Amino acid sequence: MRRIESLDALPEGGLPRGSTVAIGKFDGVHLGHQAILRRLAVAAEADGSESVVFTFRSNPLSLLRPDACPQPVMSAEQRLEAIAETGVTTCVMVDFDGALAAVPAEDFVRDILVDRLGASRIVVGEDFRFGHRGLGDVALLRALAPELGFTVELMGSIDDPELGRISSSRVREAVTEGDVERAGRLLGRPVAVRGEVVHGDARGRELGFPTANLGGTVEGLVPADGVYAGWVTVNGETHPTAISVGNNPTFTPHAQSRVEAFLLDFSGDLYGATIEVRFVARIRGMVAFTGIEALIERMCEDVAETRRILHLADPAA
Numbered sequence: 001m002r003r004i005e006s007l008d009a010l011p012e013g014g015l016p017r018g019s020t021v022a023i024g025k026f027d028g029v030h031l032g033h034q035a036i037l038r039r040l041a042v043a044a045e046a047d048g049s050e051s052v053v054f055t056f057r058s059n060p061l062s063l064l065r066p067d068a069c070p071q072p073v074m075s076a077e078q079r080l081e082a083i084a085e086t087g088v089t090t091c092v093m094v095d096f097d098g099a100l101a102a103v104p105a106e107d108f109v110r111d112i113l114v115d116r117l118g119a120s121r122i123v124v125g126e127d128f129r130f131g132h133r134g135l136g137d138v139a140l141l142r143a144l145a146p147e148l149g150f151t152v153e154l155m156g157s158i159d160d161p162e163l164g165r166i167s168s169s170r171v172r173e174a175v176t177e178g179d180v181e182r183a184g185r186l187l188g189r190p191v192a193v194r195g196e197v198v199h200g201d202a203r204g205r206e207l208g209f210p211t212a213n214l215g216g217t218v219e220g221l222v223p224a225d226g227v228y229a230g231w232v233t234v235n236g237e238t239h240p241t242a243i244s245v246g247n248n249p250t251f252t253p254h255a256q257s258r259v260e261a262f263l264l265d266f267s268g269d270l271y272g273a274t275i276e277v278r279f280v281a282r283i284r285g286m287v288a289f290t291g292i293e294a295l296i297e298r299m300c301e302d303v304a305e306t307r308r309i310l311h312l313a314d315p316a317a
Contacts, residue, residue: 001084004092005057007100007112014118019052019090020044021113022123023130025168026055028073029082031188032125032158032166037086039155040123044089049120051088054113055079056096063096073171075219078194092117105131105140114148123153160185178224180279190230190278193220193259197270209299211244211260212270214277218259225257227283229306232261234275239263242299242306243277246286264303264312281309 004010022040026033037053044051057076061069074082076093083091094100103111108131113119122141130136141152158166166186174183180191198215212232225246232241244260261277263270283305289295306312 001080001088002090003080004090004094006094007116010092010112010116012116014114014116015050015052015090018047018049018118018120020047020049020121020123021052021054021117021119023054023113024125024128025059026053026079026083027059027168028171028187029079029086030166030168030171030186031160034086034188035158036123036125036155037083037088039153041087043121043123043153047120049118050090052090052092052117052119053083053088054092054094054117055083057093058096060096060101063098063101070169070172071176071221073168073175073221075194078192078219102132105136106144107131108136109141109144110148114150119150121151121153123155125155126157172221175221175223178226178282178285180223180228180230181281183223184280190280191221191223192276192278193218193222194274194276195219195259197273197275199271209242209262209303211262212273212275214259214261214275222257222259223279223282225286227286227302228279229281229283229309230261230277230279231310232263232275232277234270234273239266240306240310240312241277242283242303243279244286262303264306283309 020040020043022036024033040051040053059069059072080091080093113122124138124141126138128138138152138154145152160166163182163185171183171186174180174186175191184190193214195214195218196216197212199213223245228243228245230241230243232239241264242262244262245257247257259277261275283302287298289298
């Protein structure tokens with residue numbers, strides 16, 4: 001997938017083959033977004049045009065109303081990777097700054113979508129807004145379409161038969177509550193975070209459960225404190241993992257919450273490596289234990305539960 005990271009990098013005169021464009025934040029690239037992007041790819045192939053996603057590196061609310069801006073479900077890089085997996089040929093991901101915020105909605109359509117991208121079809125979700133003060137909507141697109149030579153395709157909301165409407169806010173709510181199974185169902189894949197493995201306090205190693213500790217900037221929305229079953233991918237290999245999110249209330253109850261991953265049946269040095277941690281199911285909340293023996297016993301149970309959830313045989317059995 002080709003990445004374009006600024007409006008100045010767009011070709012003068014539009015893309016050579018023209019484009020079918022989808023516009024939005026696409027935070028989480030959940031099943032609703034995936035439906036839009038699949039439709040985008042099909043329509044572009046039928047028209048012989050490029051399939052283009054136009055999105056922003058950060059949520060526009062981070063500039064317009066930072067107090068109301070929600071935490072992102074994904075980092076910008078994670079979104080780019082997820083969009084690429086849908087088969088889209090080009091993603092325009094630009095910074096939402098004051099200049100872009102000031103562009104009137106009609107000028108955004110004329111100057112960017114039509115003149116610079118050569119849009120012949122625009123695919124949007126039903127709650128799509130754009131332009132200065134969010135005054136642009138589907139009605140404006142349809143009003144401009146005959147004059148500017150494009151068509152508008154509106155995609156309705158996608159519903160889960162049991163969970164209802166699929167949206168970024170519902171994914172975010174599930175993750176922050178620790179309900180990674182519900183979030184994963186809305187996303188169509190497990191909740192994932194990514195970061196560099198750093199040195200911790202080595203307490204897990206002393207207890208017989210050496211963990212990979214994420215430090216620095218962690219990409220993705222971290223679930224609520226608790227113990228989870230999941231997977232870790234590092235250097236192209238995936239390993240079953242028991243995951244702890246929290247501050248270790250038995251030893252350091254006032255420390256900052258962190259992500260620690262115990263890779264089952266793994267030995268090796270992961271310090272400095274970038275790993276992706278995927279959360280499949282929550283096992284329990286965080287508990288302060290009365291002693292080390294009780295803690296170790298519970299950790300053994302957590303590992304056994306992780307194997308059960310991930311449908312793994314116990315090598316000691």
